[in-house]
Amino acid sequence: MLPRLTAKARVAAMTITPDTKNWTWVLERPCPECGFEAGAVAPEEIPGLLRDNAEAWRALLAAGVVAGADxxxxxxxxxxxxxxxxxxxxxxxxxxxxxxxxxMLEQEDPQYPNWDQDETALAENYNAQDPEQVLAALVANAEQLAERFAEVAGEQWQRTGHRSDGSDFTIDTLARYFIHDPIHHYWDVTGRRYES
Incomplete structure (x- = not known):
């Protein structure tokens, strides 16, 4: 069970301004912040990129765990x-x-359930979680997703799905849109721009 948020922690958590940008533009041009060019990536490269990113997070978090969680x-x-x-x-x-x-693989043109990342961060009290458990779950989840992307073949890359905001994806575009996220957040933390 996760610790309950103290009043001070709730105030601190609420200072984050929710990100309401539609980031689908990353499929059309390089990200000026992290340097990643999602539109130039072949979908078959996604599993390797995801595994590499998970390993980068492993090194980053492991160093922090050794140095102290603060x-x-x-x-x-x-x-x-x-x-x-x-x-x-x-x-x-x-x-x-x-x-x-x-x-997308199992249904015809599904609409994804809504997911509010900022609400989740607050509800799950992200900053109070155990770094070693987070690290283990991040690597495991990344590997599961990498395996799932690696199973996609041929015409399956063109299967469709959409968000409730009207953004439409194929598995191809969803994969490339998605992979920008962990790469960008690694840049958020380290300031290291992506280099292919």
Whole structure:
């Protein structure tokens, strides 16, 4: 069971301004912040990119665990998540997108259930979670999703699904849209731009 949020922690968690941007533009041009060009990636490259990213998070979190969890829980500024919060988000994104890809493979043009990442971060008290457990789950979830993407073949890449906001995806575009997220959040934490 996760610790309950104290009043101070609730106020701190609420200082994050929810991200309401539609990030689908990353399929059309390189991200000016992290440097990743999702539109140039072949869908077959996604499993390897995801595994590489999970290993980068493993190294980052393991170093923080050794040095002490306080640094992992520290927000660089009030309106930006801590490294641990970003890691929790990446872990949960892998789980959410595993569900979305599975829906697209098993159903005709499904609409994905809504997922509010900011509400989840608050409800799950991301910054109070155990870094070692987060790390283990992030790597496991990334591997499950990588395996799922690796199973997609041929015309399956063109199967469709959509969000309630009207954004339509094929498994191909969903994979490339998704992989920007963990790569971008690694940049959020480290400042290291993506290099292919």
């Amino acid at each position: 640094g992992l829980r520290t927000r660089p500024e009030p309106a930006k998540w801590s490294p641990l919060e970003y890691a929790c988000h990446v872990r949960d994104c892998c789980e959410v997108y595993l569900g979305r890809v599975s829906m």
